[in-house]
Amino acid sequence: MSFLGKCYYPICRPRGGNALVRRLVWGLRRLGGGREFRMAFDALDLDHDAVVGLMRLWPRIHWSSGDGMMPPEQLLTVYRLAVEWPVPGDVVELGAWVGLTTSYLATACAVRGAGRVYAVDTFEGTHENGDRYASVAKFGGSTLPEFQRRIRRAGVEDRVEALVGYTQDMAGAYPGGPIRLLLIDADHSYAGVRRDFELWSPLVAPGGLIVFHDYLMDDVARFVDGEVRADSGIEFAPGHVVSNVVAVTRKPLR
Numbered sequence: 001m002s003f004l005g006k007c008y009y010p011i012c013r014p015r016g017g018n019a020l021v022r023r024l025v026w027g028l029r030r031l032g033g034g035r036e037f038r039m040a041f042d043a044l045d046l047d048h049d050a051v052v053g054l055m056r057l058w059p060r061i062h063w064s065s066g067d068g069m070m071p072p073e074q075l076l077t078v079y080r081l082a083v084e085w086p087v088p089g090d091v092v093e094l095g096a097w098v099g100l101t102t103s104y105l106a107t108a109c110a111v112r113g114a115g116r117v118y119a120v121d122t123f124e125g126t127h128e129n130g131d132r133y134a135s136v137a138k139f140g141g142s143t144l145p146e147f148q149r150r151i152r153r154a155g156v157e158d159r160v161e162a163l164v165g166y167t168q169d170m171a172g173a174y175p176g177g178p179i180r181l182l183l184i185d186a187d188h189s190y191a192g193v194r195r196d197f198e199l200w201s202p203l204v205a206p207g208g209l210i211v212f213h214d215y216l217m218d219d220v221a222r223f224v225d226g227e228v229r230a231d232s233g234i235e236f237a238p239g240h241v242v243s244n245v246v247a248v249t250r251k252p253l254r
């Protein structure tokens with residue numbers, strides 16, 4: 001993607017460049033291009049400034065890095081929501097790991113010219129999924145230095161603040177403004193998702209989004225389909241935006 005990003009950026013920057021690149025990528029996909037081309041192709045459907053934001057980001061990071069937790073389709077969907085959702089405010093990511101999704105969210109803030117991403121994490125991983133987080137050891141026991149390095153490399157450090165600690169402890173000390181997009185992606189146990197929703201959703205601006213990642217995990221689905229759907233303060237829209245991601249809206253106060 002680095003290579004694609006380098007090539008696209010100068011072409012896409014002028015308005016109208018997207019159409020040209022879209023045709024090119026469509027052709028490459030027909031020749032058998034994989035996920036990289038699919039993501040590039042889908043991205044080109046975005047608004048011009050949002051495409052330019054991605055083209056600036058891609059040469060700096062590797063979107064499909066084995067250390068990222070969101071596959072391309074999901075990343076792009078979350079990016080699209082973060083760019084397009086028409087409510088002002090900041091973004092909060094609960095569970096940031098090494099900052100791949102954070103860099104997309106921060107790029108969305110840069111494209112909008114407003115807001116910051118508050119990335120809340122212990123940066124120590126969790127053991128809820130057994131070995132899945134064992135690789136925290138390869139980062140020397142903390143993913144924070146790697147997170148900071150990647151955010152710098154993505155060129156979005158002015159849009160990102162790491163809040164180091166447990167999500168359940170940080171809600172009371174949240175230093176940002178009303179939240180326009182809350183991404184819940186930390187502790188995926190039923191009790192963990194529920195606690196994060198209960199503590200953080202009151203900080204979401206009326207009309208703001210609450211996005212649940214890992215809906216395909218049983219506990220997340222059970223909580224979302226049971227309690228979130230029944231919550232009178234929540235509108236279940238836009239809903240299932242892509243496999244594994246559900247987004248709901250905090251109803252405006254009456």
Ligand SMILES: C[S@@+](CC[C@H](N)C(=O)[O-])C[C@H]1O[C@@H](n2cnc3c(N)ncnc32)[C@H](O)[C@@H]1O
Binds near residue numbers: 067100101125166
């Ligand atoms: C699935 S990863 C996050 C992936 C990231 N959103 C991405 O898309 O790349 C989950 C992260 O949540 C963090 N985490 C889990 N439970 C937590 C808690 N209670 N408080 C703070 N961080 C937590 C872990 O350290 C881990 O980095």
